[in-house]
Amino acid sequence: MTMVSMANPSPVRQRRGLDRLLSRLGGTAVIPLLILSVAWGQELVDQIVFAGNWNLPMLPGGSFLGVLTAPFSHADLGHLLGNSLWFLPLSWLVLLKSWHDYLAVWVGVYVMAIPVWLFSSNGSHGLSGVVFALVGYLIVIGFLERRPLPLLLSLFSLVSYGGFLPGLLPFFTPAGVSWIGHVSGFAGGVLAALAVYREPAGMTRR
Numbered sequence: 001m002t003m004v005s006m007a008n009p010s011p012v013r014q015r016r017g018l019d020r021l022l023s024r025l026g027g028t029a030v031i032p033l034l035i036l037s038v039a040w041g042q043e044l045v046d047q048i049v050f051a052g053n054w055n056l057p058m059l060p061g062g063s064f065l066g067v068l069t070a071p072f073s074h075a076d077l078g079h080l081l082g083n084s085l086w087f088l089p090l091s092w093l094v095l096l097k098s099w100h101d102y103l104a105v106w107v108g109v110y111v112m113a114i115p116v117w118l119f120s121s122n123g124s125h126g127l128s129g130v131v132f133a134l135v136g137y138l139i140v141i142g143f144l145e146r147r148p149l150p151l152l153l154s155l156f157s158l159v160s161y162g163g164f165l166p167g168l169l170p171f172f173t174p175a176g177v178s179w180i181g182h183v184s185g186f187a188g189g190v191l192a193a194l195a196v197y198r199e200p201a202g203m204t205r206r
Contacts, residue, residue: 025092028099032091036084039072039127043080052076057125058117067110067117073125083127090134090161093153097141104196108188109133116184124178129185132168135161136189144197 046054056069074080094102109130116124135157142154166172168186173179 025095028095028102029092031095031099031102032088036087039074039080039084042072043074043077047077055125057123058113059123060117060120062117062123064117067113070113070125071109071127071130075126079126083131086131087127087134090131090138093138093157094134096153097150101137101141101192101196104192105133105137105189106130108137108192108195109185110188112184112188112191116180120180122178122180124181126181129181129188132164132182132185133189133192135164136186137193138189140190140193141197144193
């Protein structure tokens, strides 16, 4: 009798699993790339033309336009690269659910940024708030829906990105980094999860 090890899936099985994921993402996989192209375009123009002085942050008492442009503005290329490396995989994980959920996360980010803009004493910019929103959404949605795919996404995100969570606390956040922007982003992601969640038909409350 031959024993077959199940520890390492065959390349064919891995390829089929990847194909299924790519099929589920479909054309939506390009959405985060388009968003990043805006941020990278802005930063390249900033560095090449304006020597790093063309920033579009959200400033206390500043124009509301800064709330809209802040995620696409970064301090330098290193700042943008660091955020991009987290933004892409997290975006694709949310898009595995649906593009509606992804849109809800962005709406949540902007809704929760408004109180920061109105009441915070510090300006901020960068995609890190969106990154925390994606993490917040992914951690919460599975425990709300309790279905296989969302729950798997939540568990994977909690294990893989749980190390981000100390960034929500001021004493774990490096100087010059907006912890309140992280908190508002995370809250926006949680808000998005609560907004898109629908209780399954036929389920009754006690």
